[in-house]
Amino acid sequence: QKEVEQNSGPLSVPEGAIASLNCTYSDRVSQSFFWYRQYSGKSPELIMSIYSNGDKEDGRFTAQLNKASQYVSLLIRDSQPSDSATYLCAVNLPRGSYIPTFGRGTSLIVHP
Amino acid sequence: GAGVSQSPRYKVAKRGQDVALRCDPISGHVSLFWYQQALGQGPEFLTYFQNEAQLDKSGLPSDRFFAERPEGSVSTLKIQRTQQEDSAVYLCASSERGANTGELFFGEGSRLTVL
Numbered sequence: 001q002k003e004v005e006q007n008s009g010p011l012s013v014p015e016g017a018i019a020s021l022n023c024t025y026s027d028r029v030s031q032s033f034f035w036y037r038q039y040s041g042k043s044p045e046l047i048m049s050i051y052s053n054g055d056k057e058d059g060r061f062t063a064q065l066n067k068a069s070q071y072v073s074l075l076i077r078d079s080q081p082s083d084s085a086t087y088l089c090a091v092n093l094p095r096g097s098y099i100p101t102f103g104r105g106t107s108l109i110v111h112p
Numbered sequence: 113g114a115g116v117s118q119s120p121r122y123k124v125a126k127r128g129q130d131v132a133l134r135c136d137p138i139s140g141h142v143s144l145f146w147y148q149q150a151l152g153q154g155p156e157f158l159t160y161f162q163n164e165a166q167l168d169k170s171g172l173p174s175d176r177f178f179a180e181r182p183e184g185s186v187s188t189l190k191i192q193r194t195q196q197e198d199s200a201v202y203l204c205a206s207s208e209r210g211a212n213t214g215e216l217f218f219g220e221g222s223r224l225t226v227l
Contacts, residue, residue: 008152032212043203043218044155088154090216097167098212100145102154 006103023089116219135204143207
Protein backbone atom coordinates (compact mmCIF):
# COMPACT_ATOMS: atom_id res chain seq x y z
CA GLN A 1 0.00 0.00 0.00
CA LYS A 2 1.33 3.39 -0.97
CA GLU A 3 1.64 5.90 1.83
CA VAL A 4 -0.61 8.44 0.08
CA GLU A 5 -3.27 7.09 -2.27
CA GLN A 6 -5.22 8.94 -4.95
CA ASN A 7 -7.32 7.77 -7.84
CA SER A 8 -5.42 8.75 -10.97
CA GLY A 9 -8.61 9.56 -12.90
CA PRO A 10 -9.26 11.29 -15.15
CA LEU A 11 -12.22 12.83 -13.39
CA SER A 12 -14.39 14.60 -15.93
CA VAL A 13 -17.00 17.14 -14.84
CA PRO A 14 -19.06 19.72 -16.72
CA GLU A 15 -18.39 23.40 -16.28
CA GLY A 16 -20.21 24.74 -13.23
CA ALA A 17 -20.35 21.39 -11.44
CA ILE A 18 -18.68 20.39 -8.18
CA ALA A 19 -15.50 18.35 -8.55
CA SER A 20 -14.65 16.04 -5.65
CA LEU A 21 -11.10 14.76 -5.24
CA ASN A 22 -10.14 12.21 -2.62
CA CYS A 23 -6.99 11.06 -0.86
CA THR A 24 -6.19 8.48 1.82
CA TYR A 25 -2.99 8.18 3.81
CA SER A 26 -1.32 5.47 5.82
CA ASP A 27 0.08 7.06 8.99
CA ARG A 28 -2.24 8.10 11.82
CA VAL A 29 0.29 10.49 13.35
CA SER A 30 0.30 12.79 10.31
CA GLN A 31 -0.74 16.33 11.23
CA SER A 32 -0.36 18.40 8.06
CA PHE A 33 -2.18 17.94 4.77
CA PHE A 34 -1.97 19.83 1.50
CA TRP A 35 -3.46 20.06 -1.95
CA TYR A 36 -1.29 21.16 -4.85
CA ARG A 37 -2.37 21.86 -8.40
CA GLN A 38 -0.08 20.99 -11.31
CA TYR A 39 -0.80 22.13 -14.83
CA SER A 40 0.67 20.06 -17.64
CA GLY A 41 4.36 20.79 -18.03
CA LYS A 42 4.44 23.05 -14.98
CA SER A 43 5.47 22.61 -11.36
CA PRO A 44 3.08 22.05 -8.45
CA GLU A 45 1.59 25.07 -6.67
CA LEU A 46 -0.06 25.03 -3.27
CA ILE A 47 -3.79 25.71 -3.24
CA MET A 48 -4.92 24.53 0.21
CA SER A 49 -3.51 23.39 3.51
CA ILE A 50 -5.47 21.83 6.38
CA TYR A 51 -4.35 20.76 9.83
CA SER A 52 -7.55 20.12 11.85
CA ASN A 53 -10.51 17.82 11.41
CA GLY A 54 -13.40 19.36 9.55
CA ASP A 55 -13.73 21.70 6.62
CA LYS A 56 -11.64 24.63 5.47
CA GLU A 57 -12.96 26.91 2.76
CA ASP A 58 -11.06 29.28 0.49
CA GLY A 59 -13.08 30.78 -2.33
CA ARG A 60 -14.34 27.97 -4.58
CA PHE A 61 -12.15 25.41 -2.80
CA THR A 62 -13.03 23.40 0.31
CA ALA A 63 -10.64 20.96 1.95
CA GLN A 64 -12.08 18.31 4.24
CA LEU A 65 -10.08 16.28 6.75
CA ASN A 66 -11.11 13.19 8.71
CA LYS A 67 -8.14 11.94 10.72
CA ALA A 68 -10.05 8.97 12.18
CA SER A 69 -10.67 7.67 8.66
CA GLN A 70 -7.27 8.90 7.40
CA TYR A 71 -9.00 10.69 4.59
CA VAL A 72 -8.65 14.15 3.07
CA SER A 73 -10.65 15.57 0.19
CA LEU A 74 -10.85 18.66 -1.98
CA LEU A 75 -14.08 20.07 -3.36
CA ILE A 76 -14.04 22.57 -6.21
CA ARG A 77 -17.33 24.41 -6.64
CA ASP A 78 -18.44 26.03 -9.89
CA SER A 79 -15.68 24.21 -11.78
CA GLN A 80 -14.12 26.10 -14.67
CA PRO A 81 -12.15 24.81 -17.67
CA SER A 82 -9.13 26.61 -16.18
CA ASP A 83 -9.35 24.19 -13.23
CA SER A 84 -8.34 21.35 -15.56
CA ALA A 85 -5.08 20.09 -14.08
CA THR A 86 -3.62 17.34 -11.94
CA TYR A 87 -4.36 17.69 -8.22
CA LEU A 88 -1.73 16.31 -5.87
CA CYS A 89 -2.46 15.38 -2.28
CA ALA A 90 0.52 15.76 0.07
CA VAL A 91 0.78 14.50 3.63
CA ASN A 92 3.62 15.18 6.05
CA LEU A 93 4.70 11.68 7.01
CA PRO A 94 7.13 10.97 9.85
CA ARG A 95 10.38 9.50 8.63
CA GLY A 96 12.82 11.04 11.07
CA SER A 97 11.82 14.49 9.94
CA TYR A 98 8.29 15.09 8.71
CA ILE A 99 8.55 14.90 4.94
CA PRO A 100 5.84 16.10 2.53
CA THR A 101 4.87 12.90 0.70
CA PHE A 102 2.78 13.07 -2.44
CA GLY A 103 0.17 10.89 -4.01
CA ARG A 104 0.27 10.17 -7.73
CA GLY A 105 -2.29 12.89 -8.41
CA THR A 106 -5.79 12.95 -9.88
CA SER A 107 -6.30 14.39 -13.33
CA LEU A 108 -9.32 16.70 -13.49
CA ILE A 109 -10.94 17.67 -16.78
CA VAL A 110 -13.62 20.37 -16.77
CA HIS A 111 -15.44 20.44 -20.09
CA PRO A 112 -17.48 23.42 -21.32
CA GLY B 113 15.00 36.13 -6.43
CA ALA B 114 11.24 36.07 -6.32
CA GLY B 115 10.89 32.32 -6.66
CA VAL B 116 12.78 29.06 -6.71
CA SER B 117 15.12 28.92 -9.67
CA GLN B 118 16.42 25.71 -11.22
CA SER B 119 18.98 25.13 -13.93
CA PRO B 120 19.33 23.74 -16.44
CA ARG B 121 15.68 23.48 -17.42
CA TYR B 122 16.49 20.70 -19.87
CA LYS B 123 19.43 18.33 -19.93
CA VAL B 124 20.15 15.52 -22.35
CA ALA B 125 22.88 13.14 -21.24
CA LYS B 126 24.39 10.04 -22.73
CA ARG B 127 24.21 7.00 -20.53
CA GLY B 128 27.20 6.96 -18.22
CA GLN B 129 27.67 10.73 -18.10
CA ASP B 130 27.61 12.70 -14.88
CA VAL B 131 25.09 15.54 -14.48
CA ALA B 132 24.67 18.36 -11.99
CA LEU B 133 21.37 20.12 -11.36
CA ARG B 134 21.24 23.41 -9.52
CA CYS B 135 18.56 24.89 -7.27
CA ASP B 136 18.46 28.44 -5.97
CA PRO B 137 15.71 28.60 -3.31
CA ILE B 138 13.72 31.60 -2.15
CA SER B 139 16.02 33.81 -0.10
CA GLY B 140 15.83 33.03 3.61
CA HIS B 141 14.02 29.72 3.21
CA VAL B 142 15.33 27.24 5.73
CA SER B 143 14.18 23.98 4.17
CA LEU B 144 15.06 22.63 0.75
CA PHE B 145 13.75 19.45 -0.85
CA TRP B 146 14.56 17.52 -3.99
CA TYR B 147 11.91 15.39 -5.64
CA GLN B 148 11.92 13.19 -8.73
CA GLN B 149 8.80 13.14 -10.88
CA ALA B 150 8.28 10.55 -13.58
CA LEU B 151 5.63 11.07 -16.26
CA GLY B 152 2.14 10.53 -14.88
CA GLN B 153 3.35 10.13 -11.31
CA GLY B 154 3.49 12.33 -8.26
CA PRO B 155 6.77 13.79 -7.00
CA GLU B 156 8.88 11.21 -5.18
CA PHE B 157 11.00 12.44 -2.28
CA LEU B 158 14.77 12.29 -2.71
CA THR B 159 16.39 14.36 0.01
CA TYR B 160 15.83 17.16 2.53
CA PHE B 161 18.08 19.93 3.85
CA GLN B 162 17.52 22.21 6.79
CA ASN B 163 19.97 25.04 6.20
CA GLU B 164 23.23 23.29 5.26
CA ALA B 165 22.45 20.06 7.07
CA GLN B 166 21.17 17.14 5.03
CA LEU B 167 18.65 15.70 7.47
CA ASP B 168 17.16 13.01 5.27
CA LYS B 169 18.56 11.32 2.18
CA SER B 170 16.52 8.16 2.42
CA GLY B 171 14.83 8.76 -0.93
CA LEU B 172 18.00 8.82 -3.01
CA PRO B 173 17.62 5.74 -5.26
CA SER B 174 21.27 4.73 -5.33
CA ASP B 175 24.76 5.82 -4.35
CA ARG B 176 25.04 7.43 -7.78
CA PHE B 177 22.89 10.26 -6.43
CA PHE B 178 24.45 12.93 -4.26
CA ALA B 179 23.15 16.29 -3.03
CA GLU B 180 24.72 19.17 -1.18
CA ARG B 181 23.83 22.60 0.15
CA PRO B 182 27.15 23.78 1.56
CA GLU B 183 26.21 27.32 2.59
CA GLY B 184 22.57 26.77 3.36
CA SER B 185 21.28 28.42 0.21
CA VAL B 186 22.01 27.03 -3.28
CA SER B 187 21.82 23.27 -3.62
CA THR B 188 23.20 20.90 -6.23
CA LEU B 189 21.92 17.43 -7.06
CA LYS B 190 24.55 15.33 -8.78
CA ILE B 191 23.90 12.09 -10.62
CA GLN B 192 26.91 10.00 -11.54
CA ARG B 193 27.03 7.48 -14.36
CA THR B 194 23.49 8.27 -15.49
CA GLN B 195 21.17 5.44 -16.51
CA GLN B 196 18.03 5.54 -18.65
CA GLU B 197 15.86 5.02 -15.59
CA ASP B 198 17.14 8.35 -14.25
CA SER B 199 15.16 10.16 -16.94
CA ALA B 200 12.61 12.31 -15.10
CA VAL B 201 11.85 15.83 -13.99
CA TYR B 202 13.83 16.82 -10.92
CA LEU B 203 11.95 19.30 -8.77
CA CYS B 204 13.44 21.48 -6.10
CA ALA B 205 11.21 23.04 -3.46
CA SER B 206 11.88 25.35 -0.55
CA SER B 207 9.98 26.17 2.59
CA GLU B 208 10.29 29.10 4.92
CA ARG B 209 10.40 26.98 8.06
CA GLY B 210 11.07 23.38 9.03
CA ALA B 211 9.84 20.35 7.16
CA ASN B 212 6.61 19.95 9.09
CA THR B 213 5.09 23.08 7.61
CA GLY B 214 4.90 21.33 4.27
CA GLU B 215 4.03 24.52 2.42
CA LEU B 216 6.44 24.08 -0.43
CA PHE B 217 7.36 26.49 -3.20
CA PHE B 218 8.56 24.63 -6.27
CA GLY B 219 10.94 25.57 -9.01
CA GLU B 220 10.07 24.85 -12.63
CA GLY B 221 12.11 21.67 -12.58
CA SER B 222 15.01 20.24 -14.53
CA ARG B 223 13.96 17.70 -17.15
CA LEU B 224 16.68 15.06 -17.56
CA THR B 225 16.68 12.74 -20.54
CA VAL B 226 19.25 9.96 -20.59
CA LEU B 227 19.86 8.40 -24.00
